[in-house]
Every structure is written in structure tokens, then in C-alpha cells.
Amino acid sequence: MPSIPVAIVSGLHAEARGETVRRLLTSTPHAVAVHHDLRGFPQGRVDRVVLDAWGIRERTEVPIAHGCASCTIREDVQPAIEGLAADARLLVVETWGSVEPRAIASEVSKVTGVRLAAVLTAVDPGALLDDLSCRDRLATRALTAAATDERHVAETLARQIEYASGLVLGEGTAPEPARTVLEHLGAGTPVTALDDLLCPTGPVSADDLAAKVSPATVRLPCDRDSGDVATVVWRRLRPLHPARLHDALRDLAAAAVRSRGRFWIANRPNTLLSWDCAAGLLAIEDHGPWLAARPRAAWTREPPARRIAAALDWRPKIGDRTQLIAFTGPALDRAALFAVLDGCLLTEDEMLAGSTTWETYADPFAGVLD
Numbered sequence: 001m002p003s004i005p006v007a008i009v010s011g012l013h014a015e016a017r018g019e020t021v022r023r024l025l026t027s028t029p030h031a032v033a034v035h036h037d038l039r040g041f042p043q044g045r046v047d048r049v050v051l052d053a054w055g056i057r058e059r060t061e062v063p064i065a066h067g068c069a070s071c072t073i074r075e076d077v078q079p080a081i082e083g084l085a086a087d088a089r090l091l092v093v094e095t096w097g098s099v100e101p102r103a104i105a106s107e108v109s110k111v112t113g114v115r116l117a118a119v120l121t122a123v124d125p126g127a128l129l130d131d132l133s134c135r136d137r138l139a140t141r142a143l144t145a146a147a148t149d150e151r152h153v154a155e156t157l158a159r160q161i162e163y164a165s166g167l168v169l170g171e172g173t174a175p176e177p178a179r180t181v182l183e184h185l186g187a188g189t190p191v192t193a194l195d196d197l198l199c200p201t202g203p204v205s206a207d208d209l210a211a212k213v214s215p216a217t218v219r220l221p222c223d224r225d226s227g228d229v230a231t232v233v234w235r236r237l238r239p240l241h242p243a244r245l246h247d248a249l250r251d252l253a254a255a256a257v258r259s260r261g262r263f264w265i266a267n268r269p270n271t272l273l274s275w276d277c278a279a280g281l282l283a284i285e286d287h288g289p290w291l292a293a294r295p296r297a298a299w300t301r302e303p304p305a306r307r308i309a310a311a312l313d314w315r316p317k318i319g320d321r322t323q324l325i326a327f328t329g330p331a332l333d334r335a336a337l338f339a340v341l342d343g344c345l346l347t348e349d350e351m352l353a354g355s356t357t358w359e360t361y362a363d364p365f366a367g368v369l370d
Contacts, residue, residue, distance in 0.1 A: 005117035006081065006091045006108050007200045009168075010101040012131065012143065012157050013124035016170030019194060020122040021094045025053045028199045033092035034080045036062070036073045046072050048080060069096065069145040074103045081111050090117075090199060098143045098156050102163055102213075105206040117202030119209060121164035123157075125171075125178030131157050132181070133257050135279050154279035158185060158258055163213050165204045167191045180226045184328045185258060187212075187221040211305040215262045215274035215287045220326040230332045236323040237315060238345040239266035239358070245344040246364040253282040255337050261325030264290070265365070266346055266358035273369075275325050286369045292319020 007024060011017040025031045037047040037059075046064055050057045065071040073095060081091055091114065095101055101119050108116050136153045138144045143153070161167060167182045167189055169175055175193070182191045192198075212219035221231045242265045252259075259277045270293035276283045291299060291310040299307060310320035323345075327337060350357075 003113055003115040004085045004088055004091055005200060005202055006093060006111075006114045007118040007120060008093045008095060008101050008104055008108065008116075009120045009122060010095040010099065010104075010160050010164070011122040012097055012153065012160065013122065013127055013170065014097065016122040016124045016168070016172075017094060019170060020120060020168045020197065021051075021092055023194060023197050024090065024092050024199065025051065027197070028090040030088055031090040031092065031199075032057075032084050032088040033094055034077070034084065035094040036069075036076065036096055038069050038096045041069050048076060050080075050084065067146060070099050070103060071146075073099055074107050077104055078107050078111055081108065081114060085111070085114055096145075098138050098145050098149070098151065100156070100159055100163070102206075102210060105204075105209060109206045115203045116206055118200035118204055119163065119165045120168050120200070121160045121166075122168040122170055123161070123178065123182065125169055125175045126173040128157075128178045128181060133279050135281060152279065152281055154257075155276070155281060155283075158278045159213065161185050161189075162187070162260075163209055164189055165209060166200070168197060169193050177228060180229050181328075184221050184224065184226070184229055184231050187219050207303070208305070211303065214305075215276075215285075216272060217303075217305045217309045218261065220261060220324070221328060228330055229328065230330075230334075231326055231328040232332055232334045232337065233326045234261075234323065234338060234341050236342070236345060237318060237321075238323075238351065239264055239269065239321070240323065240344045241265070241346055241350065242267050242361055242363055242365060248340050248344055249282060251340055252337075253277050253280045255340075256327035256329035256332060258329065259325055259327040261323075262287070263323045263325060264321045266350075266355075267361040267363055268365075268369070269293075269321065269355060269358070271369070284365065284368060290319060290321050292321060 009020050021033050033051045035049045037049050046062050048060045048062050062076045065075045131153050138151050211217040223233050224231045261275045263273050270289050272287045272290050274285045274287050313320045313322045
């Protein structure tokens with residue numbers, strides 16, 4: 001018996017997300033959607049809503065898991081799909097607002113008899129540019145997925161776009177500028193207008209989608225200038241000086257609407273650091289050792305995508321250590337941006353001093369990374 005395709009539809013923009021679901025339901029016979037209504041979440045209520053092309057089929061209250069909206073959806077989606085798959089030709093899972101689709105895709109992949117066919121992020125072209133550049137927290141728009149959710153609008157929307165296997169451009173104003181931004185941030189992910197949306201058949205690998213946003217294997221956009229929007233990719237080999245980099249962080253964070261990648265600093269040569277910045281809000285995190293810093297026997301335990309990425313970056317002496325950050329935004333000054341970044345690299349004399357000296361450098365990142 002052939003498996004049933006499952007499409008996940010995510011996105012902060014409720015109207016674009018809802019219209020995408022409606023188009024999928026009306027274009028595919030026997031299509032069914034499941035949506036978790038979180039409007040009552042602050043009062044302790046979550047409803048699972050099952051819909052088809054004619055409207056709501058059923059509404060069921062589900063228990064809240066761990067006080068977390070994302071956890072509730074993640075734990076309920078598997079039994080919901082299992083209960084609907086027998087009578088459907090397409091299953092659509094509509095996530096709520098700020099819920100990131102990665103965890104949902106992982107749960108869908110565990111269900112027998114279905115296949116993940118697409119992870120679509122739907123966006124409102126009229127709201128996209130403002131939301132990617134604003135510094136609002138999700139809480140200011142009643143979009144938090146838990147009481148402790150301190151995420152921002154820009155970072156959440158950017159991650160939904162970057163993780164997706166397909167991007168859907170909703171109806172609204174300024175569709176072409178929005179399409180251009182999606183093409184940059186999506187790094188090769190197809191962008192489809194609502195009127196051109198087709199029933200997805202897949203299959204799509206949740207592991208592959210996770211790999212393209214993981215810092216060690218991230219799929220970044222290429223250098224590209226589209227007039228109003230540009231992407232520049234900075235790639236170097238030398239380590240960064242921790243103090244000079246720290247001093248430049250404010251300027252680098254403000255240089256682009258979105259920047260992300262991986263890098264290394266001289267006094268932490270074994271640590272792969274991630275760079276994740278949206279709307280000037282920068283996060284730097286420790287993502288474990290570079291492959292070159294691990295025993296060779298441990299390499300086989302790494303996913304194939306990690307080993308391939310390391311092989312492509314491999315250089316004598318430094319292994320897979322690299323500086324790789326992509327910056328996307330309007331009016332980027334490549335020369336000025338690269339001058340700041342290159343000024344943070346170790347000089348020739350500092351390189352010759354060697355790693356023993358590098359270890360003595362003051363570490364302004366200690367409070368963040370330790």
C-alpha cells in the first residue's frame with residue numbers, strides 16, 4: 001500500500017498560512033488538515049481541529065504538555081496523523097504561528113504509512129520585510145509558544161524560512177521584493193505563488209532539512225546582488241582574535257538584516273562557534289568540536305552531511321576549521337564589511353606566535369560560552 005503524503009505548513013503570518021492550507025485542501029480530493037488552535041492556550045486550553053475542503057470536521061480538546069504549545073503539538077501530531085491517514089490522500093499539518101516546523105517534521109517521520117512530502121513556510125509579502133527587520137519579541141504579538149518563550153519575531157520568521165523545503169508567497173502588496181528576499185534567505189529553496197501551488201508528493205527528508213540549518217552543515221545563500229537586496233559571503237581560514245572580534249560585534253550585527261554561519265577564534269581552536277543574527281540581534285553559541293578536533297575513530301559516528309561538509313572545508317594543519325558567514329540585506333557595503341571582518345583575523349606576527357600564545361589571549365566570550 002503506498003504511503004500517504006504529509007505536508008507541514010508553517011509561518012508567522014496566519015492569513016498566508018491558512019490560505020495555503022485551504023488551497024491544498026481544495027486542490028486534492030480526500031485531503032484532510034489538522035490544526036491546533038492555541039488561542040485558548042493562556043487559559044490552559046488547546047484544541048485539535050480537523051478540516052477538509054468543506055470546513056471543520058471535528059474539534060477535540062487535547063491536554064497541554066509541559067506547559068508548552070510546541071510540546072503539545074509535537075506530542076499530539078503523531079496520534080492525530082495515525083488516526084486520519086486511513087481515509088486521506090493528503091494530510092496537511094498546519095502549525096501555529098511561532099511553532100518551528102523542525103520538531104513537527106521529526107515526529108511525522110516516525111509515523112508508519114505516511115511520508116513527509118513537504119515543509120512549506122507561507123509568508124505575507126506585505127509583512128515580510130518589516131517582520132525580518134523588527135526587534136519585537138513574540139510576546140508583544142501574543143505569539144509565544146510557552147511562558148518562558150523569549151524569542152523575537154525576526155529570528156523566528158527567518159528560521160521558518162530557512163528550514164522549509166518550499167516557500168509560499170501569499171497574496172498581498174509588494175510581491176516581487178518579498179520574492180527576492182525569500183530567494184536570498186532560502187538559499188535555493190523554491191518560492192511558489194499561491195496560484196501556482198501544487199499538491200506536494202515528496203519525499204522530503206527531515207534529516208536533510210535539519211542539516212541545511214545546522215551550523216556545521218549549514219546551506220548558505222551564494223554571493224548575489226539583486227539590486228535592492230544583496231548577499232555577501234565571507235570565507236577565510238585564519239582564526240579570529242577574540243578581543244578584536246568582540247569589539248566589532250555591534251557593527252557586524254548591524255551590517256545586515258540577516259547573517260549566519262560558523263567561525264572559530266584563536267583561543268578556542270577546537271570549538272565550532274555559530275553566528276546567528278536577525279534584525280541586529282546576535283547569538284553566538286558553542287556547537288561542539290570541529291571534526292579535526294575529534295579522534296578519527298569518532299568521525300564515523302557523525303552524520304554523512306557533517307563528514308561531507310568537513311571534507312569540503314578541509315585544509316592542511318587546520319582541518320575543517322573555517323570562517324564562513326553570509327550577510328543578507330539592503331545596501332550592503334562589501335568592502336567596508338570585509339574590512340571590519342578581516343581586521344579581526346590574526347596578523348602574520350600573531351599567526352607566527354603560535355597556539356601557545358593564543359591560549360593566553362583574554363577571552364571576552366567566556367561569560368557567554370562557558
